[in-house]
Amino acid sequence: MDNFVSMPKYETYRNSNIQWIGEIPTKWNLKKAKWLFYKVERKPLVNDEIVTCFRDGQVTLRKNRRIEGFTNALKEHGYQRICKGDLVIHAMDAFAGAIGVSDSDGKSTPVYAACIPRKKGTINSYYYAYYMRNLALSGFIESLAKGIRERSTDFRFNDFAELVLPFPNYKEQTLIANFLDIKTSQIDETISIKQQQINLLKERKKIIIQKAVTQGLNPNVPMRNSGVDWIGKFPEHWQLKRLKYVTKIVKRIIGYEGPDVLSITKKGIKIKDIESGEGQLAMDYSKYQIVKIGDFAMNHMDLLTGYVDISKHEGVVSPDYRVFINTFDGLEDEFLLSIFQLGYQQKIFYRYGQGVSFLGRWRFPAESFNNFYIPIPPNDEQISIVKHVKAEWDKLDKAIDLLASQIGKMKEYKTALIDSAVTGKIKIVPEMMEQ
Known part of the structure; x- marks a missing residue:
């Protein structure tokens, strides 16, 4: 993981006079979201499938992620068309990170706001998806929503429209978004590998205890059939x-x-x-x-x-x-x-x-x-089995804890990297794409 201290910075910064923005690079402008995006409302097509905006920022056809665990509407009243490239904001879940750019055409509940740039070639929706998710995960959107409507975390398009946002030039927006696409994908892949390692270690724990409590520790003892499906063959003297x-x-x-x-x-x-x-x-x-x-x-x-x-x-x-x-x-x-x-x-x-x-x-x-x-088993074997399982589990738990700690640090680094890039704390240059 790269050290932020060694990353390039902009030459000069200025005070934005906006509490949630703080200092920004001197050449960056500020604009309200309503001058950057407008909300579109399109009628869905007959064959459109459901698009879902997930809390991890992915906006895709529901079937691409999973088909179970969702509540299906009996009547799709007010459903709208979502197009690939739309910036989608989930009004009820935006506070938890459900903001992203759709990778699919389809239809969605009216709870979503589909936003498109007012002027093509000046606004990169992917940059603003990263920026808004960063605001959400910092707790800002939740505090803003509760400040507007008591006991509600809803973040509607009108709330978004009034937000003042940084406005780097289009080239910088695109460079930042592309850089983050590459780096976050690399981080996510590493996290996925470590999570797979954790899952394998957890499976190993199950195998150790299953074998120990059903077969014992001596592989050479005579065995007999238990007649019980989960036990199978077990030591004859048990x-x-x-x-x-x-x-x-x-x-x-x-x-x-x-x-x-x-x-x-x-x-x-x-x-x-x-x-x-x-x-x-x-x-x-x-x-x-x-x-x-x-x-x-x-x-x-x-x-x-x-x-x-x-x-x-x-x-x-x-x-x-x-x-x-x-x-x-x-x-x-x-x-x-x-x-x-x-x-x-x-x-x-x-x-x-x-x-x-x-x-x-x-x-x-x-x-x-x-x-x-x-x-x-006989008592002495029970005691030996318990000690064996505990010793083996302790070793595996230490390895699991180490991997979990590494995953935690990588997630923290990913969050900090996104924050530093979208707010201009670091300057993204083309050379960084190849590192």
């Missing part, structure tokens, strides 16, 4: 038991307000900060169930995003969650936890679930829970 013979579901309603409310996360069971008002809150915590130190607690109502852990805290959890205890002398808590965490990670429990998955309500019924088979 036991196979249903959960109802080794655990007990407990439900102890607290009956009063006051105890700590616990939250089940992928990083453990934590005490919830009720005062912050964040996350899901209940009207009446007296109906919550007790969790004691050493109890297992799992969010069995959502087998995709839920999790399970052994509680290190006294408190209460939702009555919809499942609290259970280990009742089998020959079963180590940490080994049992490994099996349960594997059940979430590999979506094993998902196969036994019921509900409406697309609404996030895919639960693990008590009957399926009680009849779920688990392998049980």
Whole structure:
């Protein structure tokens, strides 16, 4: 990553007298957006497909990204035509970065503003897409929108039209936009590679725990068929038991307000900060169930995003969650936890679930829970397996954390590079395109 200090600067700067702009290169002008762009409203064509403006700044046909997870309008009232090259501003999501130049012809909801330059050859829409997304990600658009309409983050064309924007000459706009296209693509590619490496390491973690808890650590022991799909063959000397013979579901309603409310996360069971008002809150915590130190607690109502852990805290959890205890002398808590965490990670429990998955309500019924088979090695092997998995996971987690840190720094650099280029803090020259 290049150091900004070594990058070229403009010879002189001047005060723009605009709070959100600050200093700009002396030769740059200032203009309100309404003198640069106008809003177009076109009737869609019969065969036009839906164009979506995403929060990462891509404006493209919906089918180019994904086809699931969208709400389809029953009636496309007020839909408009979007043309390739339009600067598109999503009124409701602009604050989060949903501003960009469309790469496709199609149609969109009237919530979008399709903008085109007033004078061709003087305004580069790609430069202004970068500039406006930079404003959005700095929090400026959200604060501006809330200042105009209380409790609203809408950023409409009329709001955009009144903004004073830097106006470099067309050659500079184009040079900046092209430079950022190249550099951000390079950064994104590097981030993508590192994310793939993280995904491979996470898959490696799953393989390690799956192999350890179903096959043990000695590859030379005789094996037998378990008759259970997720276990397959397992060591001949291990036991196979249903959960109802080794655990007990407990439900102890607290009956009063006051105890700590616990939250089940992928990083453990934590005490919830009720005062912050964040996350899901209940009207009446007296109906919550007790969790004691050493109890297992799992969010069995959502087998995709839920999790399970052994509680290190006294408190209460939702009555919809499942609290259970280990009742089998020959079963180590940490080994049992490994099996349960594997059940979430590999979506094993998902196969036994019921509900409406697309609404996030895919639960693990008590009957399926009680009849779920688990392998049980001798105690000494359980302890060795837990130690082995922890040691291997610690190594992989360090590698994952390092890659995640590198990705974070690259994202910060990308944001800073865009900001420096579009605001004139650095001067983009043709030679920089080849570096």
